Amino acid sequence: MVVGETLTVDAAVRNAGGTEGQYNATMDINGTTVTTDRGRIAPATSRTVSLAHTFVTPGRYTLSLDGDNVTVVVRRPARTEVTQVAVSSQTARAGEEVVVTATVTNTADIPATGRVVFTRDFEGVAERQVYLPARNSTELSAGVSLVEPGETLLAAGSADPVTVTVTPAATRAGTPTPTPPPPTTTSPNRTTGTDGPGFTVGLALLALTLGALVASRRRGD
Numbered sequence: 001m002v003v004g005e006t007l008t009v010d011a012a013v014r015n016a017g018g019t020e021g022q023y024n025a026t027m028d029i030n031g032t033t034v035t036t037d038r039g040r041i042a043p044a045t046s047r048t049v050s051l052a053h054t055f056v057t058p059g060r061y062t063l064s065l066d067g068d069n070v071t072v073v074v075r076r077p078a079r080t081e082v083t084q085v086a087v088s089s090q091t092a093r094a095g096e097e098v099v100v101t102a103t104v105t106n107t108a109d110i111p112a113t114g115r116v117v118f119t120r121d122f123e124g125v126a127e128r129q130v131y132l133p134a135r136n137s138t139e140l141s142a143g144v145s146l147v148e149p150g151e152t153l154l155a156a157g158s159a160d161p162v163t164v165t166v167t168p169a170a171t172r173a174g175t176p177t178p179t180p181p182p183p184t185t186t187s188p189n190r191t192t193g194t195d196g197p198g199f200t201v202g203l204a205l206l207a208l209t210l211g212a213l214v215a216s217r218r219r220g221d
Contacts, residue, residue, distance in 0.1 A: 002077040002111045004131075006054040011037075011065055014046040027051040028064040080104050080114030080130055082157025083137075087164060094149050094169040101141045102156035106132035118142040118156045 001007060013023045020042050027035040035051045051065070055074040063070045081104070088099040106112035111133050118126040126142035144154055146166045155161035 001055060001072060001074050003055060003058055003074060004077065004113065005074075005111065006052050007063070007072060008050055008052040009063070009065060010048050010050050012046060012048055013041060015041040015043055018043050023049075025049050025051060025066070027053060029053060029061050031062075031064070075110060078106060078108030078110050078112035078134075080106050080112045080116070080132055082116060082159040085154070085156050085159045085162055087154055087162050089164070090162070091165045091167070092146050093167050094146055097143045097145045098154065098164055099141055100144050100154050100156060100162075101139055102159065103137060103139055104130050104132065104157075105137040106134065109134050116140050116157050118144060119154070119161075120144050120146075121153050122155075122161075 009027060011025050013025060015021050015023070020040055022040050023038065025037045026033050034053045037049045037051060039049075041047060053063075055061070055072075058074050058076050061072045061074065063072050082102045083105045084103040086101045086103075088101075092098055100118050102116055102118070104114065104116060111131065113129075113131050116128045116130055117124045118128075125144050128140045128142065130138065130140060132138060140156075142156075146152055146164065149166050149168045152164045152166050153161040154164055
């Protein structure tokens, strides 16, 4: 086995007596109980119970179940490898996204784990965790946005990168600026009302005339 894998043991439990009884099935690893299954079972019946344990460190272990011993060897997992990279399009506009697909392979005879890093111009932009059985492969994908116009290299893991040509982003047609209407010319106010300035002099002359008449009358008296 490899680190991270879970070992499951199916144990047959049988009640050979004539009355209902309780069973207690335990799994020991190197003398320490790691899993227990308890329950009641009817007389003269059998059942299967499953006991499981996940190994987190490599090593050699002795598994014991009701006096039966089994040796379990746990190894470190093999490492996955990215063998090929493909993109959904080799031309795109700036601001658009291209899907990068990585083919991940395990060539070992034991399970493999790994972390696949997707890159844009050799800078990590996304990552995926992967677990593969022995002699197996799979595909992992990630969307990568394109920022600047020009040639961009997209890759995953240690596989050869793929060149994507990025063109400038599409521009929208601008809305024409409306032409302002010509200014409106206001004609001078030619109203001849009593509040207008045209009557100031006339009123002054009239006041002087009336004043002269009053004065002459006073002298005649």
